[in-house]
Amino acid sequence: MLVAAIGFITTVLYFTGGALLMQRLRKAAGGAAPPARGKALLFSVWGGAVALHALLLYLHVFSVNGTGMGVFSVVSMVAWLIAFFLLMASIRYPIHVLGILLLPFAGVTVSLELALAGDLHTPTVADPGLRAHMLLAMIAFSLLTIAAIQAALLALQNHSLHNHRPGGLIRALPPLSTMDTMLFHVIGWGFIFLTAALLTGLFVLEDLFAQHLAHKAVFAIIAWLIFATLLVGRFRFGWRGRLAARWTLIGFALLFVAYVGSKMVLEMILGL
Structure with missing residues (x-):
């Protein structure tokens, strides 16, 4: 109650x-x-x-x-x-x-x-290393979820401004340059925690295939590569705007499949 x-x-x-x-x-x-x-x-x-x-x-x-x-x-x-x-x-x-x-x-x-x-x-996770890995993964996913929502708004903001219709929701948003800068701040922190999650996973996960985690690891690594490329592109080539928003959403979609989609399939469909 x-x-x-x-x-x-x-x-x-x-x-x-x-x-x-x-x-x-x-x-x-x-x-x-x-x-x-x-x-x-x-x-x-x-x-x-x-x-x-x-x-x-x-x-x-x-x-x-x-x-x-x-x-x-x-x-x-x-x-x-x-x-x-x-x-x-x-x-x-x-x-x-x-x-x-x-x-x-x-x-x-x-x-x-x-x-x-x-x-x-589901049994409570007792191993401290595995707990740390899960916490790092969830923090990374949470930060990159915020980045994905912000990227979607950034794409909408870009589209509206290019079509000379900056009204309604767009008027209430921070300036485009501010939105762009904040997006990469969030991506940067999310990338740090995602890197830490992947590194700790190397030590606490013993057999990816036996634990039904191989597909999860593949999607997470591809997402990591996308965010790494995006950050390098930002600092070396000044990537921003629609390009940054598009690749942020693609990276998040892969991470969603890795962390949420795979868990739903294993527990709710396969019963594992």
Whole structure:
């Protein structure tokens, strides 16, 4: 009952945060400056949701009576990491607009975890090295998810400006140069954690084929190569705009298949 109550309040707070962001976006799109008091309320609601979500994950995953790291718990943890990192970044950079999509998504993952995680009980991971590998992988995936959402908005921003229609959502976004710079900051941090995840995987994963992880490793390595090429292209050739957005989305799609798609297939379809 306690877990269900915490989950319900967390979901409500996430969707309330998304609604507050939508309200601010509409005012910004109309040319009005959103009040500073509204931003304080937004961050309070957002922070409350993140704090309760962390408590829920502890009770649902790491406690004695938890269900372990099943697919829905993993997706919920990734959503929590995304919400947490985006909140921290939004305090310094004007990228809280990304929460319009990501906060309701986090609320949905909480509901799915409460409703379905118990049907897919997974043993808790005890090995410290494997725990570190999983945490690094989830942090990398969370940061690169934020980068993918930002890349999609950057592509939309580029398209609208080239077609001389900078209204609505585009007017509420930071300038194109700011969006571009922030995108590569997020990609850079995501790439660092992805590299660390792959390196730790070399030491903690004994047999990729026996553990049904070979395909996951292949997709993750290809994604790593794409992000590495993108970062080199940025610093050596000044890649930006639509080119950067396109390859960010391709790299994220491969990472999604590696970390989420493969886990869903193994647990929900193959029952492994």
